[in-house]
Amino acid sequence: MAAGEPVLRIRGVRKSYRGRPVLRGVSLDLFPGQLVGIVGENGAGKSTLLRILAGDLAADGGAVERVDVLGSCPQDAVLHGAFSVEQHLRFFQAAYGLDSLDRAFELLEQLNCGGYRDERVEALSGGTRQKLNLVLALMHDPRVLLLDEPYQGFDWETYLRFWDLAASLRDRGCAVLVVSHLAYDVSRLDALYRLREGALHEAERTGAERVPV
Structure with missing residues (x-):
């Protein structure tokens, strides 16, 4: 479980494209040994958020603080x-x-x-x-890992291997953020958020196989 100070701190991140707001003030703390999921519809801004967190895209406003070695797996x-x-x-x-x-x-x-x-x-x-x-x-x-749709194209065995790997990374103290348009096996996550209308909303983890967005 999470412990210590955040290794990734996100405060009020905003981003617009051609005047259309995509991120309207995203805030989140990610801690060592924490496995967090973010779900959202296609076009909700998930990949935009991860690119900003990875330093590949500049935000229009807000702040992102990283305090450790980062790994990023783009879609x-x-x-x-x-x-x-x-x-x-x-x-x-x-x-x-x-x-x-x-x-x-x-x-x-x-x-x-x-x-x-x-x-x-x-x-x-x-x-x-x-x-x-x-x-x-x-x-x-890396001590902070950002994953964008990491298990797309995986067969069932590899999908299970992925979650075993994610759990082992968490046990080693890595902070893991998994972003997807669907969340499966949500009981494996320490926290789940929905990206909706440009902001993160904490979602209840029911342990269901699938969480619709």
Whole structure:
């Protein structure tokens, strides 16, 4: 469960496109060892919010404070079809300044795709590309993890492996934020919010299989 000071503090974040408000003052604290979900309809501003939190997009107002190493897994994977899985890992190893790929290989095994290390990305299924996308966000052992529709394209076994991985990250003290248009297995979350009309609203976790937005 959550403890200590927030590792991600969001205060009054606002964003508009062509004069249309998308985020109207989003505020949230994310703590170490906390697994939080945000759901919202398509177009509600979920991806916009995550891009602002990751530092990829400037907000029109408000503040975002990050106090630890960040990992971000966008909905659209930034992968090159001509390169293999392992080549992607080595590119990111250099970018992160990692001494080894041990953690990356461990994550590949956890997601049941260790056998694809030599495969070029263009030959992978959408679900396997998403696994690689997730590994690239996790291989430097971030303390804050932002996930945008992280399990799209996963089969049922991989979906369960994802939640096992999310739980293990939480147990290691990582703060995990999962954003999706639907929330399944909400009992796995410590908190659930709906992004509606540009603001976050805390939702009751009933333990149901699906929470409609």
